[in-house]
Structures are given as structure tokens and as C-alpha cells.
Amino acid sequence: MSEISMTTTEGATVEPQLREVPAVRMEAVYKHYGDFTALDQIDLKVAKGEKIVVCGPSGSGKSTLIRCINHIEKHDEGLIYVNGVELDHQRKNIDAVRRDTGMVFQSFNLFPHMTVLENCTLAPMTANGMSEAEAKDLAMHFLTKVRIPDQAEKFPGQLSGGQQQRVAIARALCMRPKIMLFDEPTSALDPEMVKEVLETMKKLAEEGMTMLCVTHEMGFAREVADRIVFMNEGKVVEQAAPKEFFKHPKSERARTFLDQIIH
Amino acid sequence: MSHFSPTAAVSYFFNYFLMKGVLVTIGLTVAAVVGGLILGMGIALLRMSSNPVLAGAARFYIWFFRGTPLLIQLVVIYSGLPQLGIKFSVITCALIGLILNEAAYLAEIVRSGFMAVSAGQREAAWALSLSPWVTFRRVTLPQAFRLMIPPLGNSINSLLKATSLASVISVEELMRRSDMLMQEHFQILEVYAAATAYYLILTSVWDAVQRRLEKHFGRSSAAKTRRVRTSAPVAQASVEARA
Numbered sequence: 001m002s003e004i005s006m007t008t009t010e011g012a013t014v015e016p017q018l019r020e021v022p023a024v025r026m027e028a029v030y031k032h033y034g035d036f037t038a039l040d041q042i043d044l045k046v047a048k049g050e051k052i053v054v055c056g057p058s059g060s061g062k063s064t065l066i067r068c069i070n071h072i073e074k075h076d077e078g079l080i081y082v083n084g085v086e087l088d089h090q091r092k093n094i095d096a097v098r099r100d101t102g103m104v105f106q107s108f109n110l111f112p113h114m115t116v117l118e119n120c121t122l123a124p125m126t127a128n129g130m131s132e133a134e135a136k137d138l139a140m141h142f143l144t145k146v147r148i149p150d151q152a153e154k155f156p157g158q159l160s161g162g163q164q165q166r167v168a169i170a171r172a173l174c175m176r177p178k179i180m181l182f183d184e185p186t187s188a189l190d191p192e193m194v195k196e197v198l199e200t201m202k203k204l205a206e207e208g209m210t211m212l213c214v215t216h217e218m219g220f221a222r223e224v225a226d227r228i229v230f231m232n233e234g235k236v237v238e239q240a241a242p243k244e245f246f247k248h249p250k251s252e253r254a255r256t257f258l259d260q261i262i263h
Numbered sequence: 264m265s266h267f268s269p270t271a272a273v274s275y276f277f278n279y280f281l282m283k284g285v286l287v288t289i290g291l292t293v294a295a296v297v298g299g300l301i302l303g304m305g306i307a308l309l310r311m312s313s314n315p316v317l318a319g320a321a322r323f324y325i326w327f328f329r330g331t332p333l334l335i336q337l338v339v340i341y342s343g344l345p346q347l348g349i350k351f352s353v354i355t356c357a358l359i360g361l362i363l364n365e366a367a368y369l370a371e372i373v374r375s376g377f378m379a380v381s382a383g384q385r386e387a388a389w390a391l392s393l394s395p396w397v398t399f400r401r402v403t404l405p406q407a408f409r410l411m412i413p414p415l416g417n418s419i420n421s422l423l424k425a426t427s428l429a430s431v432i433s434v435e436e437l438m439r440r441s442d443m444l445m446q447e448h449f450q451i452l453e454v455y456a457a458a459t460a461y462y463l464i465l466t467s468v469w470d471a472v473q474r475r476l477e478k479h480f481g482r483s484s485a486a487k488t489r490r491v492r493t494s495a496p497v498a499q500a501s502v503e504a505r506a
Contacts, residue, residue, distance in 0.1 A: 105383060109386065
């Protein structure tokens with residue numbers, strides 16, 4: 001039955017599949033800002049459960065790449081499939097994809113006028129129709145998982161950066177995403193707070209979550225990533241397992257990049 | 264008459280006829296704020312729309328009503344429109360003029376409030392699958408509203424005083440009734456002293472309300488650190504003194 005084109009509960013069209021559907025598939029994706037080409041013919045496939053670290057110099061299109069996956073940024077050309085749903089700018093497909101993906105931002109983007117708990121319960125209650133009690137239980141479950149259940153009644157501004165980012169992870173998990181997108185989750189943090197966020201992400205990786213992380217944390221990449229995707233000037237220049245990438249980068253650009261960031 | 268009679272001024276202050284004028288001033292202000300906010304919100308939304316025709320129309324509206332004196336707008340509505348066969352009661356004319364004018368100012372305040380909410384907030388809402396309505400109602404509006412309170416307060420203060428222009432089209436509010444008393448008794452300073460006192464009281468009351476609003480809506484963001492410290496009475500007292 002799965003061989004035949006079918007529709008999900010949201011009514012989004014699903015392409016016919018014979019083998020397992022990849023979590024993300026991008027084919028010849030382009031994104032332009034005026035004359036600037038942010039994404040230049042991106043082809044990328046991410047299997048379910050795979051952990052990808054996207055790295056590269058600033059302005060190389062890393063953030064744009066993962067922001068296109070949940071349609072926060074619209075791609076101009078090419079095809080993007082997320083869990084088999086084509087991101088074709090149609091509302092119902094965008095909604096279906098966003099339900100499958102959770103996103104963590106560099107600047108946390110917590111809602112400052114709501115408590116930590118309200119931040120976590122808003123989407124489950126309004127978008128999933130959960131009761132307040134259920135949503136609270138769910139939120140406390142994930143806040144416990146990121147080890148800050150005791151901060152539930154505080155406002156984001158009362159927390160440290162590391163705590164805020166962990167709340168942001170819990171908030172995203174409350175929607176039970178199948179894929180997590182991390183857009184430089186530790187870049188805005190004080191150095192001593194980076195570790196607690198990376199530990200949380202590691203835990204998530206161990207549980208089998210499909211993850212795409214834009215990050216400069218090469219230690220994390222080495223330890224957690226199945227594959228490193230190196231980008232430059234909007235192109236995927238090379239991709240390889242971390243061991244391979246760090247030891248024998250194929251491209252000259254990757255070599256100079258690694259020289260600059262690894263001291 | 265070469266002196267100022269304080270007792271006369273006090274008696275005008277408690278003059279029943281003048282007090283009713285104060286009530287009309289308050290009524291005009293409240294109605295114009297409510298009407299102006301509703302209309303202004305709509306115009307702000309049009310102004311921010313991606314449709315160039317709608318955005319252009321909203322821009323024209325704002326340009327027109329902020330670019331002409333309220334006095335002319337009131338006189339045109341009251342004396343000019345009947346020439347085209349359009350007639351309203353005096354009070355309706357005043358309300359139309361005040362609302363149309365106030366809406367233009369409030370639209371810009373509303374718009375700047377929304378623009379000041381960071382794009383990241385909307386992106387987070389999208390990423391969480393929040394509907395556009397929930398995003399507006401629960402995420403952007405509360406944050407925009409907090410930013411709007413100070414300029415909103417200023418605008419309402421101006422409006423309260425601008426209602427006095429309605430006296431020109433014979434609305435019997437505070438200013439008009441002061442004129443009427445003055446023409447009857449010729450105690451110019453005494454009558455206007457009473458009217459001035461009323462305007463000061465009204466604007467002061469509004470100031471106090473505005474401060475309460477700012478405190479209330481600022482509590483979760485700007486005042487968050489205060490909340491933690493409220494357990495320490497000394498810290499609380501010093502915060503109170505600053506506020």
C-alpha cells in the first residue's frame with residue numbers, strides 16, 4: 001500500500017516510495033537574495049535518524065539551508081521533500097512539514113512575555129488541541145529532560161542564556177518533531193554555557209532523533225555527527241564522516257577553514 | 264475689573280454647567296480613543312500589507328489626516344459636507360472628525376509597535392506550527408502593545424486637549440461651556456482658570472493610568488529582574504521609589 005501515492009492526515013500529498021523515505025531530500029535547490037546566490041544547486045539527502053553537522057565560513061549559506069527545510073526561508077528553485085512531503089509553497093504541505101520539524105535558533109526566540117511553562121504549552125494547546133493539564137504534563141516532561149523543571153514559572157529573561165536555549169529545545173520537543181533543526185544554537189552563548197546545551201543535544205542524538213545542526217562546535221561534530229556537510233559560497237563543497245573530514249579534507253577550501261578554526 | 268477673584272474661580276470650578284462640559288470632554292476623548300484604535304489598527308494592518316494598493320491607500324489616509332489641521336477637518340465635516348447634502352448631528356460630526364484624525368496617528372503607533380517585535384518571534388511561531396491568528400493574538404500583539412503604551416499615552420494626552428477644537432463647531436464640551444460662561448459673566452481669568460484646572464486634572468489622571476499600564480504590561484519583560492527581588496523588602500522599596 002505504501003507503494004501507491006497517498007495522503008497524510010493533513011491532506012498533504014506524499015510521493016510514491018518504494019524504499020524508506022529519507023527525512024530530508026533536496027534536489028538542485030537554489031535561493032537568491034537579489035543578485036546574491038545564497039544556495040547554489042544544493043543536493044542533499046538525510047536519512048532518518050541521521051545526525052548531520054553543517055559547517056563552513058560565514059555567509060556560506062548554512063543557515064539558509066536549514067531554514068529552507070521548514071520553509072522559514074522560501075527556496076526559489078529545486079525540490080525539497082521532508083519525510084516525503086514536497087515543500088512546494090502550498091500551505092497544507094508547509095504546515096505538514098512544520099509539524100514534523102522542530103527548530104532551535106541562535107537567539108533562542110523564546111516568547112519573553114510568557115513563562116517558561118507557557119512557552120512550552122502554547123503550541124501543543126493551540127495547534128494540537130491539547131488540554132491545559134496534558135500540555136503541562138508534556139512540558140514538564142521535556143523541561144525535566146533538559147534539566148530545568150524548577151524554572152518553569154520564571155520568565156525567559158530571568159534565565160541564563162544556556163537555560164534559555166535548553167527551554168527552547170524543550171519547547172520544540174513538545175510538538176514531538178521527527179527532525180530537529182539547530183541554527184547555530186551555541187553561538188550566542190557565553191563560553192561556560194555552551195557545554196550544557198551541547199550535552200542536551202547529545203542526549204537527543206543518542207535517542208535517535210534526526211538532527212541537522214549548523215554549528216562551529218567541532219568537538220560536538222566529531223563526537224555526534226554521522227556526517228559533516230561543508231559549505232562554501234552557497235554550495236556543498238564536500239561531505240564526509242567526521243573522522244574522514246577532519247583528517248583528510250578533500251577540498252582546499254575545507255583545509256583552510258579547518259586550519260582557521262582548529263587551534 | 265482689574266483684579267482676579269479666587270472665590271469666583273472656585274465657584275466656576277464647582278459650576279454644574281461647566282462640570283457637564285467636562286463629562287462631554289471625557290466622553291469625546293474615550294469615544295475617539297476607542298474608535299481611533301479600532302480604525303487605526305485596521306489602517307496599520309493595511310499599511311503593513313504586501314498588497315501595494317491597500318498599503319498605498321493606507322499611506323494616503325495617514326498622509327492626509329496627519330497633514331491637515333484637525334480644525335479644518337472638523338469644519339469641513341460640520342459646515343462643508345451639508346453643501347453636498349451630507350448632514351450629521353453636531354456630536355456625530357465631532358466624533359467623526361476626532362476618530363478619523365486620531366486613527367491616522369494611532370495607525371503609525373500601532374505599526375511601529377509591530378515592526379519593533381523581532382522577526383525571530385514570528386519565525387519561532389511558524390516553526391512551532393502556530394496559526395496566524397494565535398501568532399498575532401498571543402505572540403506579536405502582546406509584545407507590540409507593550410511597546411505602544413508610551414506613544415499611545417502621548418497621543419491620548421494630545422487628543423484629550425484637542426477635543427477643545429470641537430467647541431468651534433458648537434459642541435458643548437468644557438471649552439465651549441467655558442466660553443459661554445465667560446461671555447455671560449466677563450470673568451475671563453476666573454472661568455479659564457477653572458477650565459485649565461479641569462484639563463490638568465484630566466491629563467494627570469490619564470498620566471497615572473498610563474503609568475499603571477506600563478507597569479502592568481512591562482512586568483514580564485522589563486521588570487522581570489524586579490520580580491525576583493521582591494522578596495527583599497529593601498530592594499522593593501528602592502524600585503518603588505524610582506517608579
